[in-house]
Amino acid sequence: MGVPISWARECFKMRFFMYVCFTFLAKVRRLFGHIFIALGGLCCAADSFAQPAAEKEWQTRLLLAEEGEVIELPAGRIAFRNTLWLDGKRGVTLRGAGVDQTVLSFKEQQQGAEGLKVTHSADITLEGFTIEDARGDLIKAQHVVGLCLRDIKAQWRGKPRRTNGSYALYPVQCRRVRIERCTAIGASDAGIYVGQSDSVWVSECLAYHNVAGIEIENTTNAWVWNNTARDNSGGILVFDLPDLPQKQGGRVLVWKNQVLHNNHRNFAPKGNIVARVPAGTGIMVLAAQQVEIAENTVLDNRTASTAVVSYYIAEAPLKDTAYTPYPAAVYVHHNAYAPGRRMPTWRHRLGFLLWLKFGCRAPHILYDGIAAPNAVERPLCLKQNQNGSFANLNAARRFKNISRDASSYDCSLPLLPRPE
């Protein structure tokens, strides 16, 4: 008789072997994919020509729009080769005949990184159209006070791929943003992305086949409620990132959303923060403060149903001294998770680690356990989560001593105000 076999070690070896085989197979598959795409590119002829005259007409309309004007886009397809840009206006509405009735297509785009762009404006409403296939972002709004996006479908057609643009709906550095009944499909970063803004309302939206469904970043006072984020790599993300003009977000309510099977392969280009989000993430809070995650239905997200993590988990260098890399006052309560087995992704270190430690029974609520030294505020409170199994990953100690004990996080925090 030799040394008794360590069951854990054997299990580890087997799992590691399977991991190696799996990643090898995935690489081979991807290589073949490239070859087919290359062949396809050789055979395809260019699409029909765009209409510069129509494009010019609409751009002129936007340049000359007066306060209170409603610019009606007719039903039909309008092709653009250049960014359509609204700047320095107040009280202008751009209204289409409805989703899939009016289609603004940027398939043939040659200039500009966005489809539709709104800058330095106030009280702008965009509604009732489909916008698709821009080279960069579909709708970007910057420095707009009072922005309403309503009944818009923003999409990249075809299979979700890395070459799709970054954001479908992208308000940044805006105030009073309302996004409702919009659909975002196929973004290689985030479908609905609100960055460095204040007073934000996102409701009744649908996001699928994006890397991140809905992302709220360095933004204060945001309500994300009654949305559906499904089949993305990550469903709903609340992030605070360093080195930005608007340093810290906070008071973000994620309420009554459906966050379902966000297990899509992460197809974000590397370097972007979302490329570091493991496929199978339901809701993730990264370094954000005062976030309330309540009454959501979070089902079938294979890796992390709800993760609360610090910026350090992203393993990126940090030099911004005015930035707090830790989550604080995150209150996760009354969410519904499903019992049963889930297989964490192997394409991400965190997923693989979860699988090593827990197999197919990874806990739903994950906390990386990296807290501010001598923090007074509670980083995290958990209450009444249905099937809400918990683990503190103790990432600071190299994921040793993972703790399943939720008792020290059994507390409550003041509720954030609810939308009307």
Next chain:
Amino acid sequence: MIVRCPFCLGQSKMLWVTAGLFSALMGLMAFSHRPTGFAPKQRLSEYGFFAAPLSALQPVQGVLPYAVNAPLFSDYAEKARFIALPAGERMVFREQGPFDFPVGSTLIKNFFYYCDFRQPDKGRRIVETRLLVREEQGWRALTYVWNPEQTDAWLEMAGAEVPVEWTTAEGKRQKLNYSVPNLNQCKGCHTSAGQLVPIGVEARQLKRSGQLEQWAALGRLQVSSASALSAVEALTDYEDVAFPIDSRARAYLHANCAHCHHAQGSAANSGLFLEATQSHPTHLGIYKAPVAAGRGSGNRKYSIVPGKPRESILLYRMEADDPAIRMPELGRQLPHREGIELIRQWIRHLKAS
């Protein structure tokens, strides 16, 4: 049945004509009820900045030609720059940022291509003339597109595409669908804290071969003392290899990127600030992770990895020609080979910390 367009024009030309008429009409509507002050002219010649023939770009008395140390790359277009000040008035020197200009001033920038860059005297094609006009409430941008006959240029608000062709300094034929910006695109770069502002008319760009001193002597520039002029740290001419690589590269980034990439510019949300005075390494891009670059990151992790140009997003975006990836976002379709080489050298020489 074949429907024929009137005037024997093809369908596509008809569209252009309709669009032209439409924009002219809308232009008239927009400008007709403006109260007082400046009214944009429909043709460049109406301003009287240049003596006849217009295409010689010979300034009339009182219109000052000027040059900058580090020019913006604009698809290899050459530029002829002028300042028109109201009679008897002066611009006011400022240490940082653009000079102050009296109401009624106009900055004039003509974009042209030599037919053959090896022999400039063989003729040129002027494509557009951009004006920045100082009005009571601020600056206004206007673009005029030249006709192929080079007799005059017409106001174009919604931008245009002009096919151009030239022989490069290396003797190669180059074709380009030159893009004339629309008014919003002008503002896309010429913006600071939401206001339209000039870019190049700042002390560090204009201090070259006695230009500022000459203007002061002519009484066109108001400056508190001569020492204020001599204290200006001029930008390096980035094409001049006699200067150290660091100052050349920083001058290049200042002129080509910093108009958007500064704390008040349109790329402020990126946190990447490239003005010549920036000293924070992360804001300069060193080991700075991208924020909203999307596929602009090109699978690279940081804006600048010292010593490793191939891992630096900055260089990737300078080399790119995809409109969603390339930088600068506006005003460039061709890669600037010399600029790319300069930045590549610079990143290679940066020391890893």
